[in-house]
Amino acid sequence: MTAPLRTTDPVVVEVALAGRAYEIVIGRGLLAGLGQRVAALRPGARAAIVTDQVVAESHLAAAQAALAAAGIESNCVIVPAGETSKSYSMFERVCEELIAARIERGDLVVALGGGVIGDLAGFAASAVRRGMDFVQVPTTLLAQVDSSVGGKTGINSGHGKNLVGAFHQPILVIADTALLDTLPPRIMRAGYAEVAKYGLIADADFFAWLEANWREVFAGTPAREHAVAVSCRMKAQIVARDERETGDRALLNLGHTFGHALEAAAGFSDRLYHGEAISIGMVLAFAFSARSGLCAPADAERVARHLAAAGLPTRISDIPGDRPDADRLIELIGQDKKVRRGKLTFILARGIGKSFIAPDIDVAAIRSFLAENLS
Numbered sequence: 001m002t003a004p005l006r007t008t009d010p011v012v013v014e015v016a017l018a019g020r021a022y023e024i025v026i027g028r029g030l031l032a033g034l035g036q037r038v039a040a041l042r043p044g045a046r047a048a049i050v051t052d053q054v055v056a057e058s059h060l061a062a063a064q065a066a067l068a069a070a071g072i073e074s075n076c077v078i079v080p081a082g083e084t085s086k087s088y089s090m091f092e093r094v095c096e097e098l099i100a101a102r103i104e105r106g107d108l109v110v111a112l113g114g115g116v117i118g119d120l121a122g123f124a125a126s127a128v129r130r131g132m133d134f135v136q137v138p139t140t141l142l143a144q145v146d147s148s149v150g151g152k153t154g155i156n157s158g159h160g161k162n163l164v165g166a167f168h169q170p171i172l173v174i175a176d177t178a179l180l181d182t183l184p185p186r187i188m189r190a191g192y193a194e195v196a197k198y199g200l201i202a203d204a205d206f207f208a209w210l211e212a213n214w215r216e217v218f219a220g221t222p223a224r225e226h227a228v229a230v231s232c233r234m235k236a237q238i239v240a241r242d243e244r245e246t247g248d249r250a251l252l253n254l255g256h257t258f259g260h261a262l263e264a265a266a267g268f269s270d271r272l273y274h275g276e277a278i279s280i281g282m283v284l285a286f287a288f289s290a291r292s293g294l295c296a297p298a299d300a301e302r303v304a305r306h307l308a309a310a311g312l313p314t315r316i317s318d319i320p321g322d323r324p325d326a327d328r329l330i331e332l333i334g335q336d337k338k339v340r341r342g343k344l345t346f347i348l349a350r351g352i353g354k355s356f357i358a359p360d361i362d363v364a365a366i367r368s369f370l371a372e373n374l375s
């Protein structure tokens with residue numbers, strides 16, 4: 001269901017990693033050129049497309065046709081849709097199917113899907129035959145602006161999310177913004193929280209642009225390509241500076257400490273999608289920053305207003321079902337993040353576009369802040 005090509009040129013963002021640099025190509029209708037781009041990078045390679053059942057229905061035939069048009073033979077591995085596919089058993093199945101299809105070391109894995117498929121297929125590519133090349137073709141907004149870039153791959157363990165995995169960079173990312181036309185609105189909105197995150201981290205002008213243009217991003221006008229490109233540019237710069245998250249890659253976790261605890265409290269279920277949890281988490285991070293005298297209360301209010309206008313949840317009370325209490329959330333935060341002598345590292349803000357890593361935040365202050373928010 002790819003929409004017709006427009007005449008505008010695709011935007012290319014480079015992820016400048018020494019010896020492993022790659023391009024993120026962003027534009028409407030790019031899937032049709034997938035085969036040509038792959039053939040140019042790896043002449044003669046075969047490909048295995050890993051996707052999920054939902055994405056397969058809308059976009060697999062077009063991806064296969066695009067590869068075939070460039071003379072590339074492809075196999076497909078189709079897994080069930082959803083977070084439960086980031087499991088040991090599905091990882092085993094994908095690896096076994098790649099091996100059975102005789103995908104060799106010089107061949108390629110193509111991850112066609114959202115963040116779940118990118119993480120699972122990327123991890124399989126990092127392991128099969130001691131590491132194979134892979135191409136990301138992200139099909140959700142979250143995957144186009146976040147998970148397909150930067151090389152974090154992996155699956156979940158019984159102990160928590162993303163605990164088993166590898167850093168494995170793709171050789172190419174093709175972000176065809178037309179693929180988002182088939183996304184359910186709620187999944188589109190959840191991905192939008194990660195777009196707004198880039199403005200809140202380090203680009204106040206981008207946040208102001210989003211306040212004026214977010215409807216266009218959802219509608220799929222060229223504003224969508226612009227939003228994806230600005231987001232990818234920031235992520236690419238941060239990843240190139242700090243691939244392994246020993247420094248400022250942690251800024252990308254704005255809203256994630258609160259967000260992960262809320263997701264865990266909601267049982268990682270469809271009560272609260274990841275991006276929705278990040279929306280509430282970012283609002284809490286700004287409110288906590290304002291309460292601590294770090295940022296103007298008006299900035300915190302502006303963040304909440306914009307995310308709510310875009311249809312995202314912004315308060316813990318927006319989560320349907322039972323609400324966790326402050327002690328439970330602190331316990332979950334402690335499982336996700338190391339607490340050292342009663343202190344936690346948080347991403348806080350001195351204003352919109354002025355986020356920073358705060359390494360010494362008192363757990364007691366977070367607990368009383370959460371208790372206030374829950375009362």
Ligand code: NAD
Nearest residue numbers: 054055081082114115116117139140142147152179182183
């Ligand atoms: P997802 O991959 O589960 O996709 C959400 C749903 O949308 C699925 O049901 C999928 O089948 C469907 N879908 C995907 N593309 C579609 C399309 N074009 N049309 C219609 N339906 C479509 O979820 P997600 O939100 O993309 O990603 C979440 C995952 O990403 C989480 O597992 C999270 O841990 C991971 N993540 C990874 C990183 C990273 O750096 N590796 C960063 C952020 C998030």
